[in-house]
Amino acid sequence: MTIQSICLFCGSNAGTRPSYTQAARDFGSTLAARDIALVYGGGNVGLMGVAADAALAAGGRVIGVIPEFLQSKELAHQGLTELHITRTMHERKALMEDLSGGFIALPGGFGTYDELFEMLTWAQLSVHSKPIGLLNVDGFFEPLLAMVRHGVAEGFVHEANLRLFVVADNMAALLEAMNAYRPETVNKWLSHDNI
Secondary structure (H helix, E strand, O other), rough: OOOEEEEEEOOOOOOOOOHHHHHHHHHHHHHHHHHEEEEEEEEEEHHHHHHHHHHHHHHOOEEEEEEHHHHOOOOOOOOOOOOEEOOOOOHHHHHHHOOOOOOEEEOOOHHHHHHHHHHHHHOOOOOOOOEEEOOOHHHHOOHHHHHHHHHHHHHOOOOHHHHHHEEEEOOHHHHHHHHHHHHHHHHHHOOOOOO
């Protein structure tokens, strides 16, 4: 599999560590260097703005998707290759999924978690079979991974569902793992009885 476009989920704030901003910058420039289109929430603030600016500065293609009511709140980026305006958040997520060949989450807040877990749920239900990755900058996702493992231990998450996503602490390793992702090796372990 060669991914042509990746949807980024990340903070509309920069967070407290310089490493988060650097990771977003590296994310954008890496996608541009590999000729992978960046699909994201369309804002020009926080980590999302940093990633978009880095991709654009490196000559990459950047596609933003933002609902009407967030255009002013998230300050829609005006320099993108494409900017799609949707009516609702639901339409936004559906379009982002449709435009993307895979998904990567960087550090972020509730919006990042919402988007990440919606894509994981859709993968679990075979709505899509695209790779999902977590860029674990400075161990940011360790508490979330512990929660997911706790869900397995308590019988709420089937262990096979842990194969629905990959985790790495650098872009090269994460992209390699995502390109190696084969949904059939996951889906054969899943059934509606196990979800």
